[in-house]
Amino acid sequence: MIPSAFPRSVAIALLRFAIWIAPHDTLDWGHAMLSELNHVEGSWAALVWSIGGAGVLAKHAALAVILPGRPRRTVSSANELFAKEIPMRKTTLAVIASCVVASLLLFLAPVFRQAFHVSLAQWHDVFHAKQSFGYPSRDQELDALVKKAEQNRDAEALAFVAVRYPNEIQRERLANEAVQLDPNLTWLYAVAGTAYLSPSEIDRRVSVLKQWDPENALPHLFAAQKIGATVTYSKEFPLGKLEGSPAWEKEMDAAFQSQKLDNYLDRQKQLDHRVLSRYRLDDPFQAVSGEDWYGFPNYGVWECSLYAQSLLESGKSLESRGDRKAAFEKYWAVARFGQMMDDGDGFTFVMKKDMKEAYARLGALSQTEGNNGAAAFYAALADQFDKAADKQRLLFRNRFQGSDVSHWNAFLVRLSGLLMLFCAVLLLLCALGIVVRSRSLRLSSLHPSRLTLAFGFSAAIGALISSAVLFVSYWPYSELLQRFLSKGDDAQLFELSAFLRDTQLPFGSQFNLGPGSWYVASWSVVFYFWFAVTILCALALLIAVFRHFQTRPQTSAAAL
């Protein structure tokens, strides 16, 4: 139960605060409302009285900020009783200065500088709208690295840039240059992918890859993908019908018969680690740039399922004709290729249905031939497959979408980065306002209004708190990065990658966390941001025009 005196106490505190922030010319009125509070009957009525009065004073305080030079009058001689604009208090100034200095001192820590840099990533789309709709063509940091790498003839550094550079023509040139300097880096052609390459360049790269690593299925998947794209867009075949293309079937058959399936991501991470250490690069965005690439050709990997289905159909047909040995080979080819994918990066779920059927068919064939042990083994594999594939799918999703923790931390980093900037701007405006108003830089002659002081104080405290939150939220990710840079430990790098992916979204666009999630397209946020900026600028212009017309007659009168 609320004590009866409580609302009155709140009312008094509220009005006192309103008086504290109120401008000079409303001081008497604030005290008038406060003194009347002693005569208001009833505690709740006193609170209502206080809210109304505080609202009036707050409105005047806000107007005083917008129109600081508006004509002011006081209506009584009681001002001396309630002196308002006092010389800036040393303790207040000391608290503000301490907060600002503490926030600035954090910038001495490299981790904090990195965290601040990451928090600024959300502004990229806001200020580079043109590039966000297309592809940025240059990256200054990578340009500098290319320059150094070409001077040193450092093939690894060129390879590092080749998979990251935003411009595809430059990327193609750098990849060729790196492989030319060091043929051991031929795997780079697979990691760099075939997007935006001409058909002849794709053929050349696939051919080089096949010669360099003849046992790997990957070059065949790239070749099949290229044929698939050509076939799908040609009029000779119905959309998506690839099975009739002998060239495509030949490449897929070669892939399924290959001894291994290596996407070279391990080699790439080792190279990244060496280059980052060699050139002392600590930009987290560059370190994890290849982390959201799973290492297989985008369409080629889905075509594996298509080919697996045709193999299963073919196996069933052979089985019905009594050729069990040939049928077994077809089923086995599907199961073996699925296992190779599983050994790579847990891609088995792409072929989940096909693999399960392959195991079931292998089990049934073994049973028919009286091999009960093998039949039981295949049946067990088929039974366990659902759970294993679901687990893999979950791992895969976590790897590319990130965990709830990384979403939360990215949210905090974006929010604290934004608050830091807001508080800094507010603090600067307050400082500027005080100096302009007092027309002096001497501490004793600075006479800030209490509202300005309240804003400045809040901004300084806000800057310190948001800096601390930014530092704490980013710290674990800086540890992950350091672990990769110093020891090459890439076990949790995907977590850093997911975190950095979230930090690049403009604040307010997305929040991926359970039922509280929301999604607004980035370009909408960018639009609303610039719309708000335009409205505020228009308002500022209107106020300036209003002020001009307000002061003009007085100036004319003074001139007369």
Add this chain to the structure above:
Amino acid sequence: MKTPRLSPQTLRVLERFVEHPRAWRYGYELSRETGLKSGTLYPILMRLAKFSLLETKWVTTEDGVPPRHTYRLTPNGVELVRATFAAARSTLKARRPAFSGGRA
């Protein structure tokens, strides 16, 4: 002489003042008589004071109780209120026949 905009609420406050033009009035008292909340009443009082239609004074009522702010109309204020109410009355008189049968 510049005059403030006379809203119905302002007129209601002025009515209270004009009943006893020489008397000093308290804010809470005016609020109760006019039914206006502090958030409406005080901006009106501030505006009237700004246009020199209202004078204010701090008075000590009893020991231990903070001084109270009191208000009354200035001669200009009294003149304006009387003129305003006189104009309002004549407007009403001029309109009455139109409402009471159409004979102007």
